Amino acid sequence: MRLFLYYDHTATYIPNPKKKSFLCIGLDVDLNKIPKHLLKEEDPIFAFNRAIIDATHHVCVAYKPNTAFYEAYGIKGWQALEKTINYLNDNHPEIYTIADAKRGDIGNTSTMYAKAFFEDLGFDSVTVAPYMGKDSVEPFLAFKDKHTILLALTSNQGAFDFQTKSVDGVELYKQVLETSKTWRNSENLMYVVGATKAEFLGDIRKIIPDSFLLVPGVGAQGGNLQEVCKYGMNSSVGLLINSSRGIIYASQEEDFAEAAAQKAQELQLDMSEILSL
Numbered sequence: 188m189r190l191f192l193y194y195d196h197t198a199t200y201i202p203n204p205k206k207k208s209f210l211c212i213g214l215d216v217d218l219n220k221i222p223k224h225l226l227k228e229e230d231p232i233f234a235f236n237r238a239i240i241d242a243t244h245h246v247c248v249a250y251k252p253n254t255a256f257y258e259a260y261g262i263k264g265w266q267a268l269e270k271t272i273n274y275l276n277d278n279h280p281e282i283y284t285i286a287d288a289k290r291g292d293i294g295n296t297s298t299m300y301a302k303a304f305f306e307d308l309g310f311d312s313v314t315v316a317p318y319m320g321k322d323s324v325e326p327f328l329a330f331k332d333k334h335t336i337l338l339a340l341t342s343n344q345g346a347f348d349f350q351t352k353s354v355d356g357v358e359l360y361k362q363v364l365e366t367s368k369t370w371r372n373s374e375n376l377m378y379v380v381g382a383t384k385a386e387f388l389g390d391i392r393k394i395i396p397d398s399f400l401l402v403p404g405v406g407a408q409g410g411n412l413q414e415v416c417k418y419g420m421n422s423s424v425g426l427l428i429n430s431s432r433g434i435i436y437a438s439q440e441e442d443f444a445e446a447a448a449q450k451a452q453e454l455q456l457d458m459s460e461i462l463s464l
């Protein structure tokens with residue numbers, strides 16, 4: 188029998204027979220896309236997120252705000268991000284949170300990025316780019332009970348520019364997976380693999396059979412849930428499947444939260460079916 192998972196804040200995934208979900212909802216808030224009536228609110232971004240969270244928390248196990256959508260609105264955007272993570276941690280502490288920030292820099296700078304997302308904001312995890320190497324990632328890994336989600340094979344077309352190119356006969360994304368396993372505190376690593384790259388998951392699982400994968404690209408980018416699960420699922424599920432636009436912009440009218448809940452539930456029902464196979 189497959190395990191049904193949720194995150195329990197002791198940095199382990201444990202079975203949850205109730206949710207039957209491994210859905211992550213992306214909170215990528217664009218003021219040009221949210222319902223017009225929300226623009227009258229004092230903080231439209233937070234008002235939107237709160238409504239989406241209230242309507243969908245029962246069918247998902249994680250939320251992933253992409254920080255670009257908050258940074259674009261300056262200090263107000265950052266405040267909305269802070270209110271959103273506080274709302275999640277206060278009201279749904281069992282739900283896993285991901286700051287999709289794609290950081291990584293020289294060591295002392297990475298430490299400050301890690302403090303920003305793990306200590307100040309209180310996220311469970313942050314996405315990090317691997318290409319500055321070990322000393323740029325280990326400062327994130329040093330944080331106990333937090334996860335660093337390393338970009339391995341991304342969902343976009345540009346992934347083929349570098350990530351799949353061979354260096355010394357081995358594709359770069361495979362080198363990222365192999366090498367990162369040797370880093371200090373590598374047990375705190377998870378990896379991003381795009382849903383649009385499902386056919387690579389068999390090879391990826393040979394290198395990292397047990398790691399959790401964050402898989403964006405289902406929905407608006409056309410990735411297929413069943414394909415991802417066929418090649419990427421392991422005995423503890425091992426997948427967090429993200430959809431952002433496909434859920435949160437299901438409607439731009441007053442019924443936006445109900446419409447988002449409907450879309451999220453459709454994905455969750457597909458997941459429930461896959462888990463029962």
Ligand SMILES: O=c1ccn([C@@H]2O[C@H](COP(=O)(O)O)[C@@H](O)[C@H]2O)c(=O)[nH]1
Nearest residue numbers: 253341342381403406407408430431432
């Ligand atoms: O390889 C990657 C890494 C990150 N993303 C991010 O995930 C979401 C996807 O949003 P959709 O609206 O469901 O397409 C977004 O925040 C991306 O920046 C990704 O798509 N691919």
